[in-house]
Amino acid sequence: MERKAGVLLNVSSLPGKYGIGGFSCNAEYFLNEFAGMGFRIWQTLPITSPGYGNSPYSGMSSYAGNALYIDPERLDNLLSREELTAAEYKGGIYLTDYGYAYETKEKLLRLAYSRANDVLKEKIVKFAEENSDWVYDYAAFMTLKKLNNQKCWAEWGEYSHYTPARVKKVFKDYPDETGYYLFEQYWFFTQWERIRKHAASLGIKIFGDLPIYVSYDSVDVWAHTSCFKLDKNLKPTEVAGVPPDYFAKEGQLWGNPLYDYEAMAKDGYKWWTDRIKHTEKLYDMLRIDHFRGLYEYWAVPADAETAKEGKWRKGPQKALFENLKKVAPNIEIIAEDLGIIDENVEKFLAETGFYGMRVMQFGFDGDKKNKHLPHNYDKNCVAYTATHDNDTTLGWLLSLDENTLESALNYVACDSGYGWADGAGKCRATRAFIRAVMASTANIAIVPMQDLCGYGSDTRMNTPGQAEGCWRYRTNYSAINSIDHSYIRNLITTYGR
Helix, strand or coil, X not given: CCXXXXXXXXXXXXXXXXXXXXXXXXXHHHHHHHHHHCCCEEECCCCECCCHHHCCCCCCCCCCECHHHCCHHHCCCCCCHHHHHHHCCCCCXXXXXXXXXXXXXXXXXXXHHCCCCHHHHHHHHHHHHHCCCCHHHHHHHHHHHHHCCCCCHHHCHHHHCCCHHHHHHHHHHCHHHHHHHHHHHHHHHHHHHHHHHHHHHCCCXXXXXXXXXXXXXXXXXXXXXXXXXXXXXXXXCEEEEECCCCCCCCCEEEEEECECHHHHHCCCCHHHHHHHHXXXXXXXXXXXXXXXXXXXXXXXXXXXXXXXXXXXXXXXXXXXXXXXXXXXXXCCEEECCCCCCCHHHHHHHHHHCCEEEEEHHHHCCCCCCCCCCHHHCCCCEEEECCCCCCCCHHHHHHHCCHHHHHHHHHHCCCCCCCCCCCCCCCCHHHHHHHHHHHHCCCCEEEEEHHHHCXXXXXXXXXXXXXXXXXXXECCCHHHHHHCCHHHHHHHHHHCCC
């Protein structure tokens, strides 16, 4: 693989008129700016439907796109300028307002749906037929959730038990409501394809993300209960989590239902291979979150109070990827191999041939052999100054004790004199860390937008284990202008990216 550099910036973090970023002209503008600096990769978080706490990692569907990203101004003039202007967000531009975005976007989309003509309806029917393996289930699921006041599917009475016949009955009984969700998904994929084509025209690959687990209250579990470890009442017997690691000293109790890999093995892990193959419609490259869980996963009893009560169990390992090659032989996968990784997991990753991840912030524990220090990188990896789960580089540096700070600044050849922590795009410390990642042997170097801007902890995207207040960072035109474009362009050129 050629050496490349990329930017980490979620779609929700883009500028937008309706309280959240999305597929507007702002996406194309920022792609233009990134391309002008020499970046050839744009990494996003999952763009599928969000779940609890607005997390993109616990959505209601592994397939359906996040309707909040649909640009109401690109719906073939189904909405008037007056209607759009009246719906524009009047609050600040620095944080996502999910409450406003949910309410406003749905009102606009439903109004547009009511005006769909026969030509558009035919396009939607064609889209639905081409995606019949998931979109009808999704539309029925969302319709039933609305009819049941957003209660979990396990509380839907007879409809708690999924059958294709019941999906058809929902469509027959509620044609307008199910039709709306088909309309929504048609526009999501239509608009996203426009963004993808623009990125491709600039030579930029889109690097997406796939959560390893799905939410219990999702169409994935409702329509595929046999793939999960559930009891006779369709309740999870064990749930997902991780023991103590880099991100959480007490471990993390995620609560997602676990897969029944013995049952999945009978059809060659079709649920998993179909899910990964679907991402080819969304991305050019794919990060699988918590990759080690496919080798060995942490299983916690469903009634446990903490993740510490779990135990390791065997995952599908090589068998899954052998089956994946049969249906998606060319997919480019990056494994999120952070956290507790033992020799067996490292061997498994090496056998797959997938790239792993390196994060500079994890390198300063005093061990000069630490694999997250750039001088120890293998070229077949993706190197980061920080990820969405980390503090920004500047915020992290300001949180360090004096000795660790001195060691980190010394490593990147940044003296600790006056001005090392200045904010904005000329922050010397952040620039030094960006240079170190760019200069490294890693074939792919990724820098979060916040680090390009030299921002502090107030722009952090996510804090693992924190249920509220995450996923809200927004960028803006002032931020893109604050980046030292010539400096970044020079780094990318100098280090052959």
